[in-house]
Amino acid sequence: MMDVKGNSNSNSNRNSSSSTTQSDEEMMGDLRRGPWTVEEDFKLINYIATHGEGRWNFLAFRAGLKRTGKSCRLRWLNYLRPDVRRGNITLEEQLMILELHSRWGNRWSKIAQHLPGRTDNEIKNYWRTRVQKHAKQLKCDVNSKQFKDTMRYLWMPRLIERIQAAAAATNTTTTSTAKSASPAATVSAAATNHHIINNIDGGSGNLIMAHGVNVGNDFGVSHVTQSYTPENSSTAASSDSFATQVSPVSDMTTDYYHIPVNHNPNPDYFQAGQVGYSESMISPTGYFNQGLDFQAMEHNNNNNQWLMDSGDTSDNLWNPEDIWFLQQQLNNM
DNA sequence: AACCATCACAACCGCTGTATT
DNA sequence: GAATACAGCGGTTGTGATGGT
Structure with missing residues (x-):
């Protein structure tokens, strides 16, 4: 599991991460990495439902999640957000991705803005797994x-x-x-x-x-x-x-x-x-x-x-x- | 049934830009 | 202006699922 990977290199990650500061991590104690559990999802959803998004490191701490703010943000934006659209990329969406990529290149977030419910991560994955394969x-x-x-x-x-x-x-x-x-x-x-x-x-x-x-x-x-x-x-x-x-x-x-x-x-x-x-x-x-x-x-x-x-x-x-x-x-x- | 290769995707990392102090 | 914190982006990786042998 990714927990193993996460735990094994967590020290180096902490030292090398430029966006997760030392104070953040001291605030949050030992961090979890890898797949999110249902309990963690529940905590995050509940906290955001009550307090809203933003200030992710603080949010992670207050929600009782032993995760980095980045991890919480990613989990929310790419998976838990209610308007995230799951399922196969439709033909229209594929067409849109191809066209927008030809125009903007790997600007995944920008492309994602024009595909309601789709995340940059999802589009990026689609591009890598389907298009690059071809x-x-x-x-x-x-x-x-x-x-x-x-x-x-x-x-x-x-x-x-x-x-x-x-x-x-x-x-x-x-x-x-x-x-x-x-x-x-x-x-x-x-x-x-x-x-x-x-x-x-x-x-x-x-x-x-x-x-x-x-x-x-x-x-x-x-x-x-x-x-x-x-x-x-x-x-x-x-x-x-x-x-x-x-x-x-x-x-x-x-x-x-x-x-x-x-x-x-x-x-x-x-x-x-x-x-x-x-x-x-x-x-x-x-x-x-x-x-x-x-x-x-x-x-x-x-x-x-x-x-x-x-x-x-x-x-x-x-x-x-x-x-x-x-x-x-x-x-x- | 066991092994292997491939695929899809969630999650992480490192970097950059911006806001705040 | 410098330092710090935060948000966001694009690239990469690890893992489970699936299919083939």
């Missing part, structure tokens, strides 16, 4: 332009697709009793809902959930919400270097971004049914026809296993075609 397995640096472009032009569009799919499924089930919406109706619903991720307001950073209200496009990826053709792709492609580099596979790009009509009400359709997904995408199939034995890669290369993960829907965003595409791009850089 970068690592692509064998590129998470801060590299390649990976940032990958996020912007593949990951985020894929998230948007899935958000739309979920929204469309919801619309289909809530607005109509028809057993199956017509393709046109489904696409229309998706088109309406694409504004759900339309913009992060430049001033507040708030994600604007404006259905049908075009408030601008800060992602540069809203084009994925329409049927993506060479004609309408030109403007998007011309505005960035990555898209230009994509040109050799522009046909793939074209169809790649053509959202298949999703008749499956399951919002996880895209991840749960990799086969269905691939089959529904025109050009990825075409890739196989170009002599790429991706299925063999898939079976032979355990490094790609993460792409096939089905446990966490949030991770399973890319299919083998994506990876092949990414690897080609990285090789060309």
